[in-house]
Every structure is written in C-alpha cells, then in structure tokens.
Amino acid sequence: MNWDWLRSNVPALVDATVDHLILTGIAVGVGFAISFVFALVIHRDRRFYGPLAGFSGVVYTIPSLALLAFLVPFTGLSLLTAEIALVGYTLLILTRSIVGGLDAVPREITEAADGMGYSWTARLVKVDLPLAVPLIIAGLRVATVTTIGLVMVTALIGEGGLGQVMLRGFNFRNTTAVYAGAAVTVALAVVIDLGLVALGRLATPWTRRS
Amino acid sequence: MPYGSVTMPQQSPRASTVEFEHVTKHYDTKAKGTPGAVNDLSFQVPAGKICVLVGPSGCGKTTSLKMVNRLIEPTSGRILLDGVDAAGRDVTELRRGIGYVIQQVGLFPHQTIGENVATVPRLLGWSRARRRERAEELLDLVGLAPATYRDRYPAQLSGGERQRVGVARALAADPPVMLMDEPFGAVDPIVRDRLQNEFLRLQEELAKTILFVTHDIDEAIKMGDLVAVMEVGGKLAQFGSPAEILATPASEFVARFVGADRGLKRLSLSRVRDLAPQPADTARPGDDAAEAKHRTVASSFGYLLLVDASDQPIGWIAQHDIPPAGVLDEAMAVPMSPLLHQRATLKDALSLLLDADVQAGIVVDRTGRTLGLVTVDMIAAVMREGEHVVPEEPHPADEASDEAAKEPLAEPA
Numbered sequence: 001m002n003w004d005w006l007r008s009n010v011p012a013l014v015d016a017t018v019d020h021l022i023l024t025g026i027a028v029g030v031g032f033a034i035s036f037v038f039a040l041v042i043h044r045d046r047r048f049y050g051p052l053a054g055f056s057g058v059v060y061t062i063p064s065l066a067l068l069a070f071l072v073p074f075t076g077l078s079l080l081t082a083e084i085a086l087v088g089y090t091l092l093i094l095t096r097s098i099v100g101g102l103d104a105v106p107r108e109i110t111e112a113a114d115g116m117g118y119s120w121t122a123r124l125v126k127v128d129l130p131l132a133v134p135l136i137i138a139g140l141r142v143a144t145v146t147t148i149g150l151v152m153v154t155a156l157i158g159e160g161g162l163g164q165v166m167l168r169g170f171n172f173r174n175t176t177a178v179y180a181g182a183a184v185t186v187a188l189a190v191v192i193d194l195g196l197v198a199l200g201r202l203a204t205p206w207t208r209r210s
Numbered sequence: 211m212p213y214g215s216v217t218m219p220q221q222s223p224r225a226s227t228v229e230f231e232h233v234t235k236h237y238d239t240k241a242k243g244t245p246g247a248v249n250d251l252s253f254q255v256p257a258g259k260i261c262v263l264v265g266p267s268g269c270g271k272t273t274s275l276k277m278v279n280r281l282i283e284p285t286s287g288r289i290l291l292d293g294v295d296a297a298g299r300d301v302t303e304l305r306r307g308i309g310y311v312i313q314q315v316g317l318f319p320h321q322t323i324g325e326n327v328a329t330v331p332r333l334l335g336w337s338r339a340r341r342r343e344r345a346e347e348l349l350d351l352v353g354l355a356p357a358t359y360r361d362r363y364p365a366q367l368s369g370g371e372r373q374r375v376g377v378a379r380a381l382a383a384d385p386p387v388m389l390m391d392e393p394f395g396a397v398d399p400i401v402r403d404r405l406q407n408e409f410l411r412l413q414e415e416l417a418k419t420i421l422f423v424t425h426d427i428d429e430a431i432k433m434g435d436l437v438a439v440m441e442v443g444g445k446l447a448q449f450g451s452p453a454e455i456l457a458t459p460a461s462e463f464v465a466r467f468v469g470a471d472r473g474l475k476r477l478s479l480s481r482v483r484d485l486a487p488q489p490a491d492t493a494r495p496g497d498d499a500a501e502a503k504h505r506t507v508a509s510s511f512g513y514l515l516l517v518d519a520s521d522q523p524i525g526w527i528a529q530h531d532i533p534p535a536g537v538l539d540e541a542m543a544v545p546m547s548p549l550l551h552q553r554a555t556l557k558d559a560l561s562l563l564l565d566a567d568v569q570a571g572i573v574v575d576r577t578g579r580t581l582g583l584v585t586v587d588m589i590a591a592v593m594r595e596g597e598h599v600v601p602e603e604p605h606p607a608d609e610a611s612d613e614a615a616k617e618p619l620a621e622p623a
Contacts, residue, residue: 112316115279115389116330116379117305130320206320206363 002176009177013165017184020161023151024192026083028144031090038091039098043124049099056092064089064153072157082154089150090143097139101132134207137200141193148189162188225257225419226292226386228278233287235273235444246273248444251287255436257386258417262434264424265467270444271423275389278421279308291387306330309380309388309418313395315372317364323349323375324360330383348378353408370401377409381416388420395424406432427468431456431475439464453479473593474557480592482559483552487573487582490515495524495540503532513568516543521579523549523572547572550584560589 038052062070067085075081105128113123129136155163162181169177201208235248245268255261263271276282278289280301289296296304317326325332327348328341336344346356352374364372373394380388393409394402410433413420424430430437431452439447439455441463448460456476459465468475492515493502506514506529514532516524525543532542548562550571563569563586573581 106314106316108312108314108316109318111281112310112312113318115281115305115308115310115312117302117333119302122333127318127320131318204320206365 001179002174005174005176006180009180013162013180013184016162016165016181017188018161019159020148020151020163020185020188023079023082023086023154023159023161024144024147027086027147027151028090028140030083031087031143031147032094032140034087035091035094035098038095039102040124042095042099043102043128044120052095053092056095059088060092062088064150065156068154068157077157079159081157082151082159085154086147086150090147093143093146094139097135097142098132100139101135102128104135105131130203133203134200137196137203141196144196145189145193148185148192152185224384224386225417227257227290228255228261228387228419228421229290229293230254230274231288231290233274233277233284233289235270235277235282236285245442246270246444248273248277248284251440251444251446253436253438253446253449255419255421257292257419259435260413260420260422260433261436261438262422262424262430263438263440264427264430264434265440265447266442267425269440269442271425271440272391273444274440275391275421275423278387278389279305279310302333306333306383307385307387309385311376311380311388311390311393313392315364315376315396317372317375317379319364322361322363323354323367324356326364326375327378327382329379330385334383344382345378348381349375351381351412352378354378369397370405373397373401373405377412381418386419388418390420390422392424393422394429395426409433428475431479439467441467477557477560477589477593478555480556481552482550482554482556482571482573482584485556485584485588485592487584488570488588490572490580490583492517492521492580493538494519495538497538499533499536499538502538503529503534506532511570513570514538515572515580515583516540517580520577523547523574523580526568549574549578552576552581556589556592559584560586563589 035056038048038056042049042052064085067088068081071081071084075084109127109131110123113127118127151159151161152163152166154160155167160167162185165184166178166181169175169179169181230251230253233248233251235246237247248270251270251274253261263274265271273282277284278291278296280296283297317323318329321329324342324345327345328336331341331344345360349356349359354371354374359367359371359375364375367375373396376393380390394405397405406429422430422433424433430439434452436449437452437455438449441447447467448455448464453476455464456468456472456479459468459472465472491502491505491509491511491513493505494517502514506512512529514527514529516527516538518524523545524540525545526547527538527542527544532538546566547568548559548566548571550559550562550573552573552575554562559571563571563584569586570583571585573584575581
C-alpha cells in the first residue's frame with residue numbers, strides 16, 4: 001500500500017465517490033420512474049405484462065460492454081450513453097418488484113377497499129402502494145447495489161466514478177488505487193443498502209409492532 | 211365491558227328496502243349452472259330486517275351479495291335500493307353508502323384501528339376531528355375501548371377483535387344497507403356465538419337492512435328475520451321466515467338442507483312464554499296436609515309443588531310423602547325440577563327437562579314467581595305441529611339481550 005498516494009488523493013477519491021453516487025442515483029431514479037409507469041400499466045391491464053417484462057428482460061440479458069459499444073456510435077462517449085445502459089439494467093428488477101408488490105396485496109384487502117368505495121387511483125395510492133413497499137424496497141436494494149457495481153464498467157467510456165480510479169490504477173500498476181477504488185465502492189454499496197433497509201422500515205411502521 | 215349504548219348521530223335509524231328483480235348472472239366462459247351463477251333471483255327485504263342468504267357452496271349467494279354493491283354486475287335484472295336501481299348510481303358513491311363486511315375482514319394492515327374504522331368517512335371527506343370522534347364512538351359500540359385499541363395495528367388484535375373492527379368500519383358512515391359475507395365464519399364457535407349475539411343486540415338499536423351470507427343453516431335461523439335458501443345453479447329454493455322454512459320446507463332440497471332435525475331446530479325459534487303453562491297444584495308451608503293430599507290424589511300428576519309466600523318454588527312433594535294429617539313443611543320438599551325462564555328457548559327447555567328427574571319444568575317470571583308447568587309432552591306437541599306456534603316477533607332481540615347480559619363482552623385477547 002502506498003499511503004502517500006492515498007493521503008494526497010483523498011480529494012480525488014471523494015470526487016470520484018460523488019460522481020459514482022450521481023451516476024447511480026440518476027440510473028436508479030430514472031429506472032424507477034420508468035419501471036413505475038410500466039408497473040402501473042401492467043397493474044391496470046395485465047395484457048401488458050408480457051411485452052413490458054419481455055422488453056426489460058431482453059435489455060437485461062445484453063452484456064454491459066456490448067451495450068456500451070453498441071451505444072457509443074449513436075450517443076458518443078457521454079453521460080447519456082452510460083445512463084442509458086445503467087437505466088436499462090434496472091428496469092427488469094424494478095418493474096418486477098413493483099408489480100410483485102402490488103400483486104402481493106391480499107385479495108380480501110383489495111376487495112374490502114373496492115367494496116367501501118375506493119376509486120382505482122385512491123386504492124392505488126392509499127392501499128396498494130403502501131402495502132407494496134416492502135417488495136418495492138427489496139427491488140430497489142437489488143437494483144441499487146447492482147447499479148453501483150455496473151457504474152464501474154462505464155469507466156471504459158470515460159464515466160465510471162470510482163471505476164475511473166480503479167481503471168487508472170490498473171493502467172499505472174498502482175495497486176493502492178485499485179484497492180482504494182474497490183474498497184470505497186464496496187463501502188458505498190453497503191451503506192446505501194443499509195440506508196434503503198432503514199427507509200423501508202420507516203415506511204412500514206405497521207410491520208414492527210405486533 | 212358491555213357494548214355501550216351509544217346513540218347514532220341521526221334520530222331515527224336509517225334503512226333502505228332491498229329488492230331483487232329477476233336478477234341473473236351467467237359466467238360466459240363456463241357452462242350454465244356453474245358455481246357462482248345466479249338464476250332469476252327475485253325477493254324483497256323490508257327496511258330494517260336481516261335477510262340471510264344460505265345455501266351450499268357454489269349456489270351463488272356471495273355472487274348475489276356482491277351484485278348489490280356492484281363488485282359483480284348482473285347479466286340481467288335489477289337490484290333496487292329504496293326503489294332506485296343500483297346500476298344507475300355512481301359506483302363509488304353507491305358503495306360508500308353500503309356497509310361491507312367479509313369473512314377475512316380485510317382490515318388495512320398499514321393503518322391503525324382508528325384509521326381503519328374511519329375509512330369511509332375519510333373517503334366522504336369528513337373532517338379529521340369528526341372522523342376521530344366517529345371512530346371512537348364506533349369502537350365503543352362494538353365493545354373495544356377506544357383508548358386501548360385506537361392506535362393499534364390490525365396485526366396486534368385477535369381474530370374476534372378484528373371481526374368487531376370490521377363491523378365498526380362497515381357502520382362508520384351509518385349506511386342504510388349492510389352486506390355481510392360470512393362475517394363470523396373465521397372465528398372459533400364460542401367467539402362466533404358471542405359475536406352473533408352482540409350483533410343481534412346491536413341490530414336492535416341500529417335497525418339496518420342487512421343481507422347476510424352463510425352456508426350454516428343454524429346461523430341462518432338464528433340471525434335471519436328472513437331466510438333465502440339457495441341451491442346450486444343460483445336458484446331461490448325458498449324464501450320466508452326461519453319458522454316457515456323449518457315448518458314447511460318448500461322442496462326436498464330445502465328439507466334436506468335444513469336437516470332431519472328441523473323439528474328440534476324449530477324449537478330454538480320458540481320460547482317458553484309461547485306455551486300456555488299447565489297450572490300446577492301448589493301449596494305453601496303451613497298449609498293443611500290432608501287437604502293438600504286430597505287435591506294431589508285427585509290430579510293425575512301425583513306431585514304437589516310447594517311455593518313460598520311470594521310464590522317462588524321451593525320443591526316438589528310426592529303424593530305418598532304427604533302426611534295424612536298435620537301441616538306441610540319445607541323439609542318435605544325436594545327441589546328436583548328445572549326452573550324455566552319465560553325467555554328460554556324451547557330447545558334449551560327440552561334439554562333441561564330431559565336431564566331432570568321430573569319431566570316437568572317450573573315456569574317462572576322475571577321475579578321468580580311460579581307461573582305453571584311445562585312438560586316434555588307439551589314441547590313435543592310443538593315439534594309435531596310447528597305451525598300452531600306463533601313465533602314471536604322480533605325473535606332475535608330478546609335472546610341477544612339475554613346473552614349480552616350474562617356474558618362478558620370483552621373477549622380475552
């Protein structure tokens with residue numbers, strides 16, 4: 001370990017971490033928004049499940065390097081290219097978890113809600129979604145941790161956050177940089193995962209008292 | 211803690227008539243006569259009455275119920291609430307005016323008991339303060355202390371408690387009609403019996419029009435002012451009062467469905483006070499024994515009933531135990547006959563009599579005063595000729611208050 005390098009590169013590591021977080025945040029945020037719309041469409045009309053899940057599934061199976069290589073001619077070595085790929089990989093996990101969460105609401109609860117005169121939207125907002133929270137959070141955790149890992153790969157097109165640090169480490173035979181990049185990434189994933197767990201608990205106070 | 215006698219916000223109880231007019235529901239994808247289908251169903255429920263839809267599974271009773279609040283739309287026919295076709299009303303507005311209780315209760319696990327109860331008032335846009343007040347009032351009404359239960363979540367309640375909350379929630383906006391789909395089906399028999407009695411007692415005050423689905427004929431007889439027996443294929447096999455259904459089943463199917471013991475079941479619809487008690491030979495301690503013996507020998511019964519100064523029974527003296535001279539004494543009397551309160555059902559009375567040595571029960575009034583005797587023969591006569599007994603009206607009320615008076619209503623958690 002080269003401690004001098006580490007000491008003098010703390011600001012760079014912090015910058016890379018922030019970049020990494022931004023790349024992850026955009027990917028999961030946009031991915032969640034798109035998946036949410038997909039899930040609502042499916043929830044409203046089951047016939048859309050096949051096409052939408054199929055699309056997300058196909059995107060998910062494309063190897064990340066291949067997808068980046070495919071996108072570069074169209075969108076260049078840019079943030080947009082990185083995000084298209086990153087967002088694409090969240091769709092399958094998030095769409096499935098939101099649909100799964102909505103489906104898991106017990107039938108007697110939806111029936112009671114309908115019978116008492118909830119409109120479709122009111123039931124969705126007040127009953128279905130709150131009860132879907134545990135599964136949605138589970139999906140968000142998987143999607144976020146996966147995305148934190150995938151962001152590394154986008155270093156190849158000039159993005160990558162902490163992936164950049166590691167990539168340069170490989171190129172300059174700087175093992176300290178490689179280890180530092182990896183360690184901070186792992187720490188980031190763990191912290192964010194725990195944060196999501198905490199968020200899930202905050203959003204479901206009824207599951208704790210019994 | 212007993213049910214509070216909380217008065218409802220309006221002065222007179224609100225209730226609608228419910229009318230089925232040639233209601234039919236076919237499921238196209240399946241063959242005709244499949245489970246859940248309903249075939250040309252017509253009946254009328256007067257305002258404030260409980261009508262029980264009863265029948266084997268697949269007879270369309272739940273389908274019929276769900277067509278009232280339009281969770282299922284009929285293929286043809288009309289359902290009228292107070293003469294207005296339900297199909298013509300806005301569906302959410304219609305449902306907010308109909309209380310709905312289902313077997314699995316369907317409480318919202320993410321809301322507190324107070325929020326659950328205030329569901330329909332919230333949908334109707336009541337103020338927070340009014341909702342809270344209403345929720346507390348209703349929790350009181352169903353025997354759950356608001357301070358204890360209001361802020362709990364459904365998962366923290368027992369099955370019976372959840373069922374009470376379900377009833378409170380259905381009553382929240384004081385709907386004129388209630389639909390109850392096997393509301394007491396998921397609790398154990400003891401709790402069920404108690405919930406039934408409490409509900410009947412509550413209904414006495416609320417006088418809602420209630421459609422009640424069950425597959426249990428005993429529950430139907432107990433809960434219903436009217437019973438609609440349905441058979442598979444969604445046909446109405448018989449519609450009438452519980453007494454009519456038991457006394458004169460309209461078909462072989464109804465007879466089989468109500469069971470071979472329908473004579474016995476009918477006994478639970480009549481009470482001791484519906485019988486004219488036989489006068490008993492009575493005497494008081496200190497009366498002349500010779501005269502009493504003479505009277506007893508003259509009667510065919512062979513026993514003398516000793517009563518005290520306020521006519522409360524002390525016990526029997528057999529004819530041969532009466533001394534030829536002197537006076538009667540309390541020590542001669544043997545208390546071996548069951549006391550029958552006027553409000554006891556004939557079924558309970560018969561059971562007591564069969565257990566006793568003397569098959570004559572002493573009928574007493576509220577103060578314990580002797581009114582006369584009821585014998586097994588008299589009850590058997592009722593069983594043979596049910597149509598001669600006038601079932602009292604309304605029958606469920608007394609029983610409910612009886613039960614309510616003797617049972618602790620807060621169920622052990």
